[in-house]
Amino acid sequence: MHVSNRVEFGHLIDNEEFNLVPLNPELWEIEKNRWDWERRYLNPGYLEVVEANSTVEMPCPDVYWFPVFTERFSQEMITTFEDFGKWSDGTHDDGRLEGGYESVPTVDIHMKQMGMEAEWLEILRSYIQPLQLKVFQGYNNEVGPPRAIMNFMVRYKPDEQPFLRPHHDTSTYTINVALNRPGDDYQGGGCRFVRYNCSVTDSRVGWVLMHPGRLTHLHEGLPTTHGTRYIIVSFVDP
Numbered sequence: 488m489h490v491s492n493r494v495e496f497g498h499l500i501d502n503e504e505f506n507l508v509p510l511n512p513e514l515w516e517i518e519k520n521r522w523d524w525e526r527r528y529l530n531p532g533y534l535e536v537v538e539a540n541s542t543v544e545m546p547c548p549d550v551y552w553f554p555v556f557t558e559r560f561s562q563e564m565i566t567t568f569e570d571f572g573k574w575s576d577g578t579h580d581d582g583r584l585e586g587g588y589e590s591v592p593t594v595d596i597h598m599k600q601m602g603m604e605a606e607w608l609e610i611l612r613s614y615i616q617p618l619q620l621k622v623f624q625g626y627n628n629e630v631g632p633p634r635a636i637m638n639f640m641v642r643y644k645p646d647e648q649p650f651l652r653p654h655h656d657t658s659t660y661t662i663n664v665a666l667n668r669p670g671d672d673y674q675g676g677g678c679r680f681v682r683y684n685c686s687v688t689d690s691r692v693g694w695v696l697m698h699p700g701r702l703t704h705l706h707e708g709l710p711t712t713h714g715t716r717y718i719i720v721s722f723v724d725p
């Protein structure tokens with residue numbers, strides 16, 4: 488008999504509780520099948536940027552930019568959320584919130600509606616918190632994992648909600664994930680930081696912008712003039 492450990496014959500997966508309801512159920516597998524999840528959805532550049540001595544891009548003052556997700560993640564998230572389809576109407580009345588009022592409404596779907604809240608918090612803990620510790624030295628979420636109640640995908644289109652007026656987020660810091668490509672999938676769009684008159688418009692698919700939430704980083708979503716722009720936003724430590 489010949490035995491070899493040099494050839495990869497496959498690996499075990501845990502298929503209990505596999506979520507068969509949505510499109511792309513693999514997106515939910517971060518905890519159960521992390522090896523596969525990372526191979527599909529974690530940007531290969533992530534491991535380099537999370538290293539202690541790596542340099543981090545800063546497109547605007549105290550706005551950091553990291554490769555975190557793959558193109559496949561971004562594409563599958565869009566198709567899965569679009570297939571679900573329960574976009575909010577972008578008005579101030581929001582029954583999903585305690586108090587029922589959203590002061591800066593977007594056309595969006597919350598992770599909670601998708602049953603993806605726990606998985607998203609796991610993403611924040613595993614991949615976002617290490618980046619946060621790199622750029623906001625000494626801020627360790629009051630010694631625990633990042634907390635976030637507002638985790639959602641936003642959709643901008645010219646004939647629906649094309650832009651978002653300047654506002655502060657209810658967060659200590661915010662992450663903003665670009666899911667599709669300016670120039671190809673949409674025209675216009677991007678995020679402008681008013682205090683610095685600085686905009687990030689050359690968004691990169693699967694890359695995360697990280698910026699302080701309150702006080703300094705008043706920001707706006709610039710008008711999408713053609714096509715549809717998709718982002719995921721998360722308000723960390725509200």
Ligand SMILES: O=C(O)CCC(=O)C(=O)O
Pocket residue numbers: 593641651656663677678706707708709718720
């Ligand atoms: O369009 C953007 O990039 C900004 C989105 C935003 O500020 C928000 O959803 O709070």
Ligand SMILES: [Fe+2]
Pocket residue numbers: 654655656661706
């Ligand atoms: Fe915002």
